[in-house]
Amino acid sequence: MKTNNQPVFHLGKTVTAPQLTYFQQHGIIQFKNFLDRESLSNILSEVAQVQDFLLRNQVQKVNGIPLKFGTDIDGAPLIQRIAFASHYSNALRELLKDERLLALTNLLAPYDGRIGENEKDGLVINHYVNTDSSQFRQLGWHTDSPRDLFLGTRILPMLNVGIHLDDCPLENGGLRVLTGTHRQGLFRLLFRKKYFIDHTPDKQETGFDIEAGDLTVHDGRLWHRVQQSPFTGVKSRRRVMYIPVVTGAYQPKHAQSPTPFYHKLAQLKQHLYGGKPQWAAAKTAEGKLAEVNSTAI
Numbered sequence: 164m165k166t167n168n169q170p171v172f173h174l175g176k177t178v179t180a181p182q183l184t185y186f187q188q189h190g191i192i193q194f195k196n197f198l199d200r201e202s203l204s205n206i207l208s209e210v211a212q213v214q215d216f217l218l219r220n221q222v223q224k225v226n227g228i229p230l231k232f233g234t235d236i237d238g239a240p241l242i243q244r245i246a247f248a249s250h251y252s253n254a255l256r257e258l259l260k261d262e263r264l265l266a267l268t269n270l271l272a273p274y275d276g277r278i279g280e281n282e283k284d285g286l287v288i289n290h291y292v293n294t295d296s297s298q299f300r301q302l303g304w305h306t307d308s309p310r311d312l313f314l315g316t317r318i319l320p321m322l323n324v325g326i327h328l329d330d331c332p333l334e335n336g337g338l339r340v341l342t343g344t345h346r347q348g349l350f351r352l353l354f355r356k357k358y359f360i361d362h363t364p365d366k367q368e369t370g371f372d373i374e375a376g377d378l379t380v381h382d383g384r385l386w387h388r389v390q391q392s393p394f395t396g397v398k399s400r401r402r403v404m405y406i407p408v409v410t411g412a413y414q415p416k417h418a419q420s421p422t423p424f425y426h427k428l429a430q431l432k433q434h435l436y437g438g439k440p441q442w443a444a445a446k447t448a449e450g451k452l453a454e455v456n457s458t459a460i
Contacts, residue, residue, distance in 0.1 A: 165370070196377065203328065275410060288402065
């Protein structure tokens with residue numbers, strides 16, 4: 164495995180020429196200290212409040228996207244993947260308006276990019292932790308592009324912007340990428356790896372030393388995975404917020420949006436091999452709660 168050895172970049176209100184050149188070559192870029200310690204603390208508080216709201220109201224899906232449930236290290240219920248999180252928090256909604264995030268759309272030129280707050284899966288919060296009942300410890304090799312095909316559209320350029328909420332040094336697992344694969348042809352994009360099934364380390368992959376508050380941006384066509392932490396408990400905790408920056412026609416999701424096929428497959432796998440925590444009520448989009456997707460805490 165290679166270690167990311169890019170220059171130290173900081174994200175301002177514009178993307179600089181060296182930053183653009185680096186991203187175009189590698190398909191990924193890391194920015195240091197996007198969130199300072201005070202901002203990070205505030206965001207973590209908001210994330211906790213969003214999770215608490217969803218658990219109290221027994222929400223199972225948001226805009227057709229299932230939430231992933233697990234159990235924290237103290238046995239408390241935990242949501243390990245939250246979709247459209249900004250729909251439940253004014254502070255997270257304001258974060259998406261940050262001028263520095265808007266500047267990232269320049270990485271998609273000549274396409275016109277936008278923050279996909281209401282598209283794809285919206286602002287996603289991933290919470291990886293190793294416990295006996297964790298359902299979300301790693302993520303197999305994939306690109307973000309085939310979901311366009313599942314949604315009936317052609318593959319268009321997009322970015323996945325990760326705001327990292329915990330320290331994640333290289334030895335703690337985390338993000339792994341095959342740099343430059345965003346320039347591959349369609350066949351390699353679809354068949355280079357077995358989507359989500361293959362967790363095998365690749366000798367060409369690059370890993371990262373990430374500190375809480377750092378921001379990463381990868382091209383949606385880039386092959387990447389999330390390596391499981393070798394630790395358990397607190398030391399294994401890694402929380403990341405992902406923001407889609409998209410192009411093409413505006414395609415917002417809503418409470419009646421169907422669950423995409425690839426999410427149904429993931430649900431089936433969890434049911435067969437992991438089950439659902441007993442505390443998680445079986446309310447769905449058709450239940451009394453439906454999908455409380457527009458209520459801010």
